[in-house]
């Protein structure tokens with residue numbers, strides 16, 4: 001078997017802008033000839049990663065290797081790498097030929113030769129017109145625009161301009177082509193066509209493609225390997241099939257295609273309870289563990305009432321061309337189902353799920369945990385906020401006196417000011433408030449995931465960038481500015497230092 005060559009390796013690569021981390025300790029590699037896609041929502045650090053590979057940005061920490069050699073500090077023009085951006089960036093005053101030939105005409109190379117006296121000499125040479133012509137024709141053929149050499153680029157359609165941009169990037173015969181949302185500016189139909197063309201081009205050229213997109217369908221269609229990112233962190237690396245069928249966590253499951261994500265509990269060996277029913281599954285998790293259960297809508301089969309595993313009622317149905325997308329309600333939980341057979345709204349029926357279609361994932365957050373400290377006022381500070389709390393829980397059978405000192409059972413008085421504590425707050429115990437001023441800490445909503453009967457919202461504070469993970473039945477929007485409130489009795493405190501009385 002051929003040895004797998006890693007053409008690009010990222011080792012612990014970090015990129016921070018003014019102390020704000022855009023890419024966190026990233027580790028991944030790209031094999032020679034592979035089509036790898038960085039996939040994730042806007043702002044998750046895809047372009048930053050690509051720009052570091054191209055050499056337009058320097059990593060704050062870590063190393064980038066090309067064919068095993070450290071290129072972290074090598075300037076872009078010395079890397080055998082070219083980039084295609086979403087904005088075509090063609091020269092409007094040049095025709096197609098000149099746009100593509102531009103870089104070739106500027107190219108100089110050193111030619112060493114032996115002169116007639118047997119001495120070694122170096123001559124700086126340009127590419128000949130014939131060589132440039134041949135190279136331009138070759139790439140124009142590759143992008144299917146053979147007859148277009150003399151055309152003014154401003155007369156071309158968006159798709160054609162983007163093909164010229166690609167031709168210009170590959171005419172230098174790079175080892176790696178980077179593509180940053182190259183189809184983002186095209187309409188849907190054009191985008192679909194170009195996806196196929198790019199895939200073909202990749203095969204014909206035989207070079208390595210590193211592609212960036214926020215479009216999961218695009219990533220799954222085109223790539224050999226997908227790197228799913230969120231918030232500067234790699235969530236999963238795998239083939240499109242792996243990513244789709246075995247999402248590693250609820251972020252990936254939610255981002256890749258439509259999914260049902262239920263909160264569940266393991267109740268026995270390969271037995272999981274969710275939507276109020278125990279199902280057999282194939283994943284082995286410890287009994288009593290809280291888990292996320294992912295089931296794809298197309299993996300749920302409908303049966304007549306009483307004939308399946310759980311009964312419920314159809315509450316919505318939309319025809320989607322090939323299949324119907326129906327919502328089935330069990331108790332308070334909604335289950336999304338795709339089926340070619342329609343069941344009418346209001347119909348009572350039953351569902352069936354096969355054990356190997358139930359994907360169990362470790363629950364990411366069962367509780368919010370913070371490091372905090374007690375203030376003079378017997379409140380607790382954590383996550384960029386100050387909260388009312390009950391400090392008497394720190395010592396059994398203690399109480400507060402009029403001056404605010406904690407009095408222990410034996411009468412000893414304790415000043416809690418600045419005492420470090422561990423803080424725990426349940427996901428359901430945090431109230432989100434529309435208004436920045438009215439809560440005790442504020443931040444931005446950075447993620448929302450639907451979990452069947454509720455939303456899981458993550459709020460990130462400004463200064464310390466602490467997260468509040470909140471389960472709520474209300475719908476919020478990404479980037480909403482909100483504040484949070486927590487009932488004092490829901491804030492669990494523990495002394496940090498061990499062996500304290």
Ligand code: ADP
Pocket residue numbers: 017021022040041042043044045046047048049
């Ligand atoms: P994506 O391409 O996934 O949409 P980017 O890599 O462009 O995301 O951005 C990742 C994060 O880094 C964002 O929060 C963005 O605001 C920030 N960022 C990107 N470039 C810069 C820059 N030149 N200066 C400061 N912050 C930046």
Ligand code: MG
Pocket residue numbers: 043046047048
């Ligand atoms: Mg980007």
